[in-house]
Amino acid sequence: MSRLPTKTAALLAAGLLLRLASLPLWGTFDTEVQKAWSARAASVGVADIYGPPDSQLLVLAHAEGRSTLAGLASLQVPQTWFEWQGNRYFVDYPPGSVLALFAAGRLYSLLDSELPNGPLFNAAINLAPLLGSLVIAALLWRSTPDRQVGARRTLAFWFNPALLLATPVLGYQDTVFAAFALGAVLALMARRAAMATALVVAAGLVKPQGALLLPALAVVLWKEEDRRGITRSVAAGLGVAAAILAPWWLSGYLLSALDGALRPLRQTTLAPLGFNLWWIAGYAMDWTRVAPWPLARIVGLEEFQGWTGFDARVPARVALALATLAVAWLLASRLREDRRLIPLSVMLQVHGYALLNTSVHENHTLLAVILAPLLLGAWPRARAALFVTSAFLFANLFLTYGFGRRLTRQAWLAELRLSTGVDLSVLVAAAHVVLVVTLFVWVLQTPPGSSRPGRSALDAAPMPAPGHAPTGNDAGLRARGLVRRVDKIGAQTPERSLK
Secondary structure, three states, X not given: OOOOOHHHHHHHHHHHHHHHHHOOOOOOHHHHHXXXXXXXXXXXXXOOOOOOOHHHHHHHHOHHHOOHHHHHHHOOOOOOOEEEOOEEEOOOOXXXXXXXXXXXXXXXXXXXXXXXXXXXXXXXXXXHHHHHHHHHHHHHHOOOOOHHHHHHHHHHHHOOHHHHHHHHHOOOOHHHHHHHHHHHHHHHHOOOHHHHHHHHHHHHOOOHHHHHHXXXXXXXXXXXXXXXXXXXXXXXXXXXXXXXXXXXHOOOOHHHHHHHHHHHHHOOEOOOEOOOHHHHHHHHHHHHHOOOOOOOXXXXXXXXXXXXXXXXXXXXXXXXXXHHHHHHHHHHHHOOOOOOHHHHHHHHHHHHHHHHOOOOEOOOOHHHHHHHHHHOOOOOOHHHHHHHHHHHHHHHHHHHHOOOOOOXXXXXXXXXXXXXXXXXXXXXXXXXXXXHHHHHHHHHHOOOOOOOOOOOOHHHOOOOOOOOOOOHHHHHHHHOOOOOOOOOOOOOOOOOOOO
């Protein structure tokens, strides 16, 4: 990495100090859950943290003469329950997150083997997201050989109020998964399919939203890789999965770990604080059944079905599937001409999921905000897209938790939300519809390979086919020093894509 300018280095240092000062904050209630998981993993181990061993599950699967596959497919894996600080918990998050929390707990135990619940434990839990933020900043800095553009991208992430609120003020762990996800997007832009696949698998084994990268990965593999390339990519993904899952399959608890990774998909709430169409639908139900002008709340899927007569998951999944196909078609039809469609398609996928699906949480659009700075200097609508996605994320987080426990009272937030008559969170959810439509229109209206006037079009240049021979124009650019083989992501030259 080239030497940082003094002003940029000072700004980055200031942002780092702000993050370090926020590490001990109490965040949301999820921070308590993470500390419980961390304490259990660090003190007892991770092997049985999800459930019973494989041998026991296979016996249950074979009950009543069923085949192994049929039995496992229908088996309800018993959950491991444990107590911490007077409350009972079970783990319903992928193994990658458990490993990060295990490391945090072991680190904290070096200071106090009793693992008391206090600010230092908060700080230990928030260390992994801080490291994820540092990796994201480094990736954005190196995403282009243009130092000024790289600095703009990095600082747009580093001082984004929505991202500062999410991590570390509210204690979300999302930047760990987002660091892998950003790396995967950059690898896809660079035609490094095997590396991208490995990073997508890592992201998905840290946070379920890693699955939102799969459509873009599938399109790129289909359009650009031959059978050998696809085989290498699958092997790379399996290798990473085996490495992350090693503590479980080596100890005979793999099936429980896989079940734990899938548990977030079984949530039974309509819209658990994610401001989307189903948040509006739950509000409408309370308006008609309880009283006008209610405070929007989390509604159960069964309760909503009792009012409407249908399972909300069915239309939600149909709508999400259609949106996914539309985004995949857009990427497939323009991938050859414009590599910017890779991060843009993931951003559309993230917001399409967050708007249309059930069981969406308040922090589930964070990946779109992480990717948006990558388009600065390469897409005319980049600043506008960064602003609207950041504003929505900030509103969703702040109206849900403010600045977190011990800093913001829920009663004050309720008063703020009701001050507009219609719950302010419902108005933000309605604005989310406009945001998603606007993003899609902006992408459709962008000519292939165009860039902001006055900026170099190198970041948006078409990607050559494999084995492409240099043209006269390519040679002229090289002669003027404008094109060279680089190992930085962001500049797409006629010689090769970005690393």
